[in-house]
Amino acid sequence: MKYGKAGRHEKDRNKPAKQTAGKSSMSRRRNSRNKQPSGVSGASAVNNENSVQPAALAAGNWHANDIVEVDIVDLTHEGQGVARLASYPLFVSGTIPGDRWKVKLAHLKKSYGFAEPVELLSASPSRISAPCAIFDQCGGCQLQQFDYEQQLVWKRQLVVNNLLKIGKLNVVKEESTVEVGEQTGVIVRPTIRMAHPWKYRNKSTVPVGREERTGQLIAGFYERGSHEIVDMDHCLIQNEPNDEAVRVVKQIAKQLQIEPYDERTRSGLLRHIMVRSGEVTGEMMVVLITNGRIIPQLAEWLKRIRKELPQVTSIVQNINERNTNVIFGEQTITLWGSDIIYDELDGIRFAISARSFFQVNPKQTIALYQKAVEYAALTGQETVIDAYCGIGTISLFLARQAAHVYGVEIVPEAIEDAKRNAGLNSINNTTFAVGAAEQVMPAWKQQGITADVIVVDPPRKGCDPILLETIIQLQPKRVVYVSCNPSTLARDLRILEDGGYRIVEATPVDMFAWTSHVESVVSMHRVDK
Numbered sequence: 022m023k024y025g026k027a028g029r030h031e032k033d034r035n036k037p038a039k040q041t042a043g044k045s046s047m048s049r050r051r052n053s054r055n056k057q058p059s060g061v062s063g064a065s066a067v068n069n070e071n072s073v074q075p076a077a078l079a080a081g082n083w084h085a086n087d088i089v090e091v092d093i094v095d096l097t098h099e100g101q102g103v104a105r106l107a108s109y110p111l112f113v114s115g116t117i118p119g120d121r122w123k124v125k126l127a128h129l130k131k132s133y134g135f136a137e138p139v140e141l142l143s144a145s146p147s148r149i150s151a152p153c154a155i156f157d158q159c160g161g162c163q164l165q166q167f168d169y170e171q172q173l174v175w176k177r178q179l180v181v182n183n184l185l186k187i188g189k190l191n192v193v194k195e196e197s198t199v200e201v202g203e204q205t206g207v208i209v210r211p212t213i214r215m216a217h218p219w220k221y222r223n224k225s226t227v228p229v230g231r232e233e234r235t236g237q238l239i240a241g242f243y244e245r246g247s248h249e250i251v252d253m254d255h256c257l258i259q260n261e262p263n264d265e266a267v268r269v270v271k272q273i274a275k276q277l278q279i280e281p282y283d284e285r286t287r288s289g290l291l292r293h294i295m296v297r298s299g300e301v302t303g304e305m306m307v308v309l310i311t312n313g314r315i316i317p318q319l320a321e322w323l324k325r326i327r328k329e330l331p332q333v334t335s336i337v338q339n340i341n342e343r344n345t346n347v348i349f350g351e352q353t354i355t356l357w358g359s360d361i362i363y364d365e366l367d368g369i370r371f372a373i374s375a376r377s378f379f380q381v382n383p384k385q386t387i388a389l390y391q392k393a394v395e396y397a398a399l400t401g402q403e404t405v406i407d408a409y410c411g412i413g414t415i416s417l418f419l420a421r422q423a424a425h426v427y428g429v430e431i432v433p434e435a436i437e438d439a440k441r442n443a444g445l446n447s448i449n450n451t452t453f454a455v456g457a458a459e460q461v462m463p464a465w466k467q468q469g470i471t472a473d474v475i476v477v478d479p480p481r482k483g484c485d486p487i488l489l490e491t492i493i494q495l496q497p498k499r500v501v502y503v504s505c506n507p508s509t510l511a512r513d514l515r516i517l518e519d520g521g522y523r524i525v526e527a528t529p530v531d532m533f534a535w536t537s538h539v540e541s542v543v544s545m546h547r548v549d550k
């Protein structure tokens with residue numbers, strides 16, 4: 022693996038305690054500090070610097086620009102360190118639990134505030150040196166300075182905290198020693214770790230813009246907390262083929278002098294480059310997301326991409342002319358090759374089109390889906406509903422062990438893929454429907470369709486209340502909840518528990534190493550009266 026600076030990937034636990042925060046990243050992060058993060062627990066703060074004394078702090082009598090010393094005691098779900106000034110939570114980017122920092126108070130709101138790190142006074146035993154040269158600027162990773170094993174522990178703890186605080190659920194303390202039958206609360210298993218936590222992503226989406234000073238086309242990442250694009254050629258969590266493909270496509274764009282999109286004036290053509298590759302098949306799709314239909318010198322584009330990236334099997338254009346942060350527009354045109362690429366998970370082949378959801382970490386996806394199937398506890402007799410089914414990934418894993426699987430998904434192309442995928446794998450016991458799960462499932466219920474097991478895998482905002490109510494009415498024996506957001510997960514689990522389900526077990530799965538994203542899968546059983 023290549024790193025920005027030789028040896029920076031080595032753990033750095035023994036380095037001297039004093040480290041002055043670089044002006045660069047620390048001050049740049051200011052923009053991101055206006056939302057209240059969650060996940061706060063207690064600690065103390067001591068001021069031995071300027072005018073601020075602990076008693077004054079306790080009384081809420083402190084000001085922006087005051088310098089204080091704080092212990093970092095927790096992390097928010099966004100990966101910001103949390104300190105406490107008396108009982109007042111203070112959020113500090115770039116810090117991790119166990120650190121002690123000198124910080125400068127910045128935005129102070131009524132019930133929480135933000136501070137900028139000034140000087141690291143004593144490093145957490147979990148602190149390591151971030152291997153990526155642009156870690157401090159990039160909005161992609163938040164935890165590269167946090168030892169991987171400790172990240173896994175923290176991800177589990179975040180799930181526990183959410184179950185306790187938002188879900189108001191009992192959590193069993195000694196997770197590894199409790200048998201499911203004996204428990205008095207939810208067992209939260211250790212996070213399933215990645216064997217190799219780098220170079221794992223199978224999809225790269227980079228914004229394109231213009232470097233203000235030179236006028237050059239650039240493509241890379243949004244600076245942390247802003248919409249400023251910073252040029253980037255290597256990403257340590259992208260797989261090598263994607264990294265290379267983005268570099269090549271960017272180079273072609275420069276040579277053909279394509280106009281990069283400018284968010285402010287809404288002019289220019291190329292908005293994003295997306296590359297997705299199949300880990301097993303090696304097939305690659307390049308998507309050019311454009312602000313308009315006409316791509317000048319299109320034939321030359323296609324010729325060069327095919328010549329320089331022979332693994333490309335699909336070149337697609339997506340048109341997005343709207344003034345929005347949403348990456349994809351409604352219109353997708355295949356410019357060359359296939360409109361899909363294939364990949365395989367655990368022996369099942371999947372067709373994936375440009376706009377379909379497909380998990381970005383294929384190895385961990387298999388672990389996640391296997392855990393979901395284990396929690397479904399199928400014997401071959403069951404009818405299963407897979408809500409939010411995407412291209413039918415979990416559905417097909419389940420269908421191998423169920424009588425019949427119904428999948429529902431809102432994106433029409435994804436359902437086309439799902440149907441194609443069932444055929445591709447000669448799996449004939451599935452039915453897929455396009456629509457909002459909260460509308461389609463009540464309609465199924467009306468038609469007399471029942472389910473022994475329901476699996477849900479919603480987006481970050483969690484399940485629609487109508488969908489949860491429909492599950493409760495359908496009374497499946499088991500519910501399996503796959504979630505990428507522990508707080509909405511905990512909210513929904515409370516509703517299901519109140520509706521007659523016992524939350525049995527949760528397993529976090531590390532799908533997104535070095536970032537603060539936490540995926541988990543939860544098993545629930547109907548409580549029979």
Ligand SMILES: C[S@@+](CC[C@H](N)C(=O)[O-])C[C@H]1O[C@@H](n2cnc3c(N)ncnc32)[C@H](O)[C@@H]1O
Nearest residue numbers: 378409410411414430431432457458478479480
């Ligand atoms: C986290 S993805 C899971 C997809 C699939 N289970 C997988 O693992 O590949 C969530 C999916 O829900 C879909 N979705 C979002 N809102 C929906 C809704 N109201 N009803 C049905 N599907 C929805 C999204 O398009 C996306 O495919």
